[in-house]
Every structure is written in C-alpha cells, then in structure tokens.
Amino acid sequence: MLNKLRWIYTMQLNYHYYSRKKEINEAKELSFGIVRNLIGGVAFMTLMLLFAISTCVLDVRGCKTGNYRLQLYLIASIIIVSYMYYAKKRIKPLFSDIEVIDKDLYIKNNYHIYLTIIGGLYGGAMFVIAMLIVINCRH
Numbered sequence: 199m200l201n202k203l204r205w206i207y208t209m210q211l212n213y214h215y216y217s218r219k220k221e222i223n224e225a226k227e228l229s230f231g232i233v234r235n236l237i238g239g240v241a242f243m244t245l246m247l248l249f250a251i252s253t254c255v256l257d258v259r260g261c262k263t264g265n266y267r268l269q270l271y272l273i274a275s276i277i278i279v280s281y282m283y284y285a286k287k288r289i290k291p292l293f294s295d296i297e298v299i300d301k302d303l304y305i306k307n308n309y310h311i312y313l314t315i316i317g318g319l320y321g322g323a324m325f326v327i328a329m330l331i332v333i334n335c336r337h
Contacts, residue, residue: 200292207233207293209309215298217306222298230293234285236317238278243324245277250328254335 210232214225249270 203233203237204293204296206236206313208296208299209307211296212299225298226293230290233293234289236313237289238281238285239317239321241281242274242277243321246274247324247328247331249273250331254331 207229210229211225214220214228215222218225220228
C-alpha cells in the first residue's frame with residue numbers, strides 16, 4: 199500500500215513540476231495534498247458507511263428518532279482533526295525523500311484524472327449506500 203501511495207505521489211509530483219510548471223516546493227505540497235486527501239476521503243467515507251451500518255442495522259436507539267446527527271458531526275469532526283494532525287506528523291515524512299525524475303524519463307499520462315474519478319465514484323457510492331441504509335432504517 200505504501201508503495202502505491204509513493205507511486206501516486208511521484209506521479210503527481212512530476213505532473214505538477216513538468217506539465218503545470220510549478221516550483222518544486224509547490225509541486226511537493228500539491229502532491230502531498232492530493233495523496234493526503236485521497237487517504238482521508240477513502241477513510242472518512244468508509245467510516246461514514248460503518249457508522250450508518252452500526253446505528254441502523256444494529257438498531258441503536260438514536261436511529262429511529264433521528265437524534266444521532268449531532269453525534270455523527272462530533273465524531274466526524276474529531277476524526278478529521280485527528281487525521282490532519284496524524285497526516286502532518288506521520289504521513290508527510292514518508293514522502294520527503296522522493297524527488298522529481300529526469301525530464302527524459304517522465305512520461306506524460308492522465309492517471310491523475312482516473313484517480314480523481316475513481317475516488318469521487320467511491321466517495322459517492324459510500325454516501326449513497328449510507329443514505330440508503332439510514333432511509334431503510336427509519337421505516
């Protein structure tokens with residue numbers, strides 16, 4: 199998994215440096231932001247699905263009345279803040295040794311577009327599934 203994330207980071211770094219003509223530090227920040235948001239989005243939407251399953255399928259008391267939204271927002275905000283801290287302290291150093299490859303070795307590709315589409319579809323699917331579970335739970 200780490201090798202795939204490092205590959206995505208390298209691909210994004212080269213794309214921002216060569217194709218978008220960004221400075222090296224700005225390209226590194228943009229690339230890290232993409233990897234961080236990809237990990238965060240997948241983790242957050244998976245947790246939202248698990249939260250919907252645990253509240254509705256397991257018939258938690260707040261599910262029938264709909265009073266679990268405040269708890270959901272509090273849990274989500276705690277997860278987001280802790281992930282931001284964790285990403286800056288633990289994940290960013292994993293990519294510090296990656297540098298831009300030579301221009302001759304750089305192959306222009308559109309993997310970043312596919313990555314964005316797949317991430318968006320995954321997030322949307324998790325949201326729809328969680329909403330269907332919640333709607334089904336209320337009836």
